[in-house]
Amino acid sequence: MRSSPRHPLTARTLFGALLTVFATLAALVAVAPATQADxxxxxxxxxxxxxxxxxxxxxxxxxxxxxxxxxxxxxxxxxxxxxxxxxxxxxxxxxxxxxxxxxxxxxxxxxxxxxxxxxxxxxxxxxxxxxxxxxxxxxxxxxxxxxxxxxxxxxxxxxxxxxxxxxxxxxxxxxxxxxxxxxxxxxxxxxxxxxxxxxxxxxxxxxxxxxxxxxxxxxxxxxxxxxxxxxxxxxxxxxxxxxxxxxxxxxxxxxxxxxGGSGNPGNPGNPGNPGDPGDPKASCKVTYAPNVWEGGFTADVTITNTGSSPLDAWKLSFALPSGQRISNAWNATVSPSSGAVTASGLGHNAQIAPGGSQTFGFQATYSGSFARPTGFSLNGTACA
Structure with missing residues (x-):
């Protein structure tokens, strides 16, 4: 088997190789990112x-x-x-x-x-x-x-x-x-x-x-x-x-x-505070109509799309006052039964056309004084 020709390693060759290694190491150190200390x-x-x-x-x-x-x-x-x-x-x-x-x-x-x-x-x-x-x-x-x-x-x-x-x-x-x-x-x-x-x-x-x-x-x-x-x-x-x-x-x-907006008067220069004068109005409106008796009530909730685009697969979130608990609902699924709840449209009423509305309802019990829910938001946007 023919062997490869070998060249003698001279001092000059060794010195040049070492210089190349040192230069490479220096370049690596120069570009290595510094770790931020605690x-x-x-x-x-x-x-x-x-x-x-x-x-x-x-x-x-x-x-x-x-x-x-x-x-x-x-x-x-x-x-x-x-x-x-x-x-x-x-x-x-x-x-x-x-x-x-x-x-x-x-x-x-x-x-x-x-x-x-x-x-x-x-x-x-x-x-x-x-x-x-x-x-x-x-x-x-x-x-x-x-x-x-x-x-x-x-x-x-x-x-x-x-x-x-x-x-x-x-x-x-x-x-x-x-x-x-x-x-x-x-x-x-x-x-x-x-x-x-x-x-x-x-x-x-x-x-x-x-x-x-x-x-x-x-x-x-x-x-x-x-x-x-x-x-x-x-x-x-x-x-x-x-x-x-x-x-x-x-x-x-x-x-x-x-x-959902821009402009933040509380921290100028940073975005994110809709609802101030001049900001766009909410694109939904909620009407809440309860029928109350001692210890219980029913409520009809009407959602109106005041925007210009259809609302698909709507989900309405709101907070039930403390002591209220939903026992059943119609024209929507509502869960959980108390606290911060979400109502979701069903197959036949899951879309709300511009200018249109959908109504659902539920029956619930309450303790103490009756109060209306708050914080209505539709698909993540606050409603009027």
Whole structure:
């Protein structure tokens, strides 16, 4: 077998080869992307931005003891949480991540504040990391106000308690239960001296969930603690610790607010607040006609298409007041039976022509005083 000719390796050849290798390595180092280091914040009200769109805040106000949070690419973790406060009072802090505006600090590119009746949906997702040796809640904090304010305390605070560890309880007192987002919640209502608070407390720990924030907003409106022409100003998620808290983590967080218009007076330069003067009117109208007796009622609901295009496969969402439960329906399927419900057209009435209307109805029971539902939206668009 013929062998390949070999060439002697001279010193000059070896030196040239080494120069080529070094140049290649230098080029690779020059173009390698730098990994963003985690940012640790120990200032009481220090903050930083993650993903170019959310703000992570330390937000320590109830103690002089040190608290530090480390912002990651997708969330944050509490790395130091010294000190304790009595569990029958306010927590010591609210380390959190948010979309929106908090005391003039607005997250980049947010379309909040946005008017409630101009928001079609506000999907959010969370993944929590819990610890045992502490007293805390893991909670969302959702703020509503009659004005598109970006500073100070809002009128109404919605809290969603995903987990509760230790002898702590929400502000106020229990006011029943509610089905929101397909889950059952214990509901507490009260006032902390600065704002009204409604808290939805999970019966058992929820470590992760994807849901629509507007389900809780509409439930709050249905209870008279906000109005449809108020503004959603921020969606926050984090922890309220009373004792310890090191190791708590938001592993991941996302928040989006979907609106049907443009122009946001509460945060100039950012889109997303329909419903203000000069914006297009809603393309649907809902007429609600109840027949009420003690403990029960029927309701005929008429949907009118005031737009210029047909509405196919219509779905009407609205919030039943607390204590109301649907027992049967006609000309539509309605589910669930209480809380935030959705009525869907059937085969024979699934389309609404421009200028046309469809009517469906249901029978229901109620406790306490009768009230009308609120927050009607058709295929994601708020109705007049």
């Amino acid at each position: 940012t640790t914040i120990c200032q009481p009200f220090g903050s930083t931005v993650i993903q170019g769109r959310y703000v992570v805040q330390n937000n320590r106000w109830g103690t002089s003891a040190t608290q530090c949070v480390t912002a990651t690419d997708t969330g944050f973790r509490v790395t130091q949480a010294d000190g304790s406060v009595p569990t029958n009072g306010a927590p010591k802090s609210y380390p959190s991540v948010y979309n929106g505006c908090h005391y003039t600090n607005c997250s980049p590119g947010t379309n909040l504040p946005a008017r409630i009746n101009g928001i079609s949906s506000a999907p959010s997702s969370i993944s929590y990391g819990f610890v045992g040796d502490a007293s805390y809640n893991a909670s969302y904090d959702i703020w509503l106000d009659p004005t598109p304010r970006t500073d100070g305390v809002n009128r109404t605070e919605i809290m969603i308690w995903f987990n509760k560890v230790g002898s702590i309880q929400p502000i106020g007192s229990p006011s029943g239960t509610a089905s929101v987002g397909g889950r059952s919640w214990q509901v507490w209502t009260g006032n902390n001296g600065s704002n009204d608070v409604i808290s939805f407390v999970a019966p058992s720990a929820i470590s992760g969930w994807s849901f629509d924030v507007m389900d809780f907003v509409r439930q709050t409106v249905s209870r008279g603690m906000a109005q449809n022409d108020w503004y959603l100003t921020s969606v926050q998620a984090g922890f309220e610790p009373w004792h310890n808290g090191a190791g708590l983590a938001v592993n991941s967080f996302s928040s989006t607010v979907n609106t």
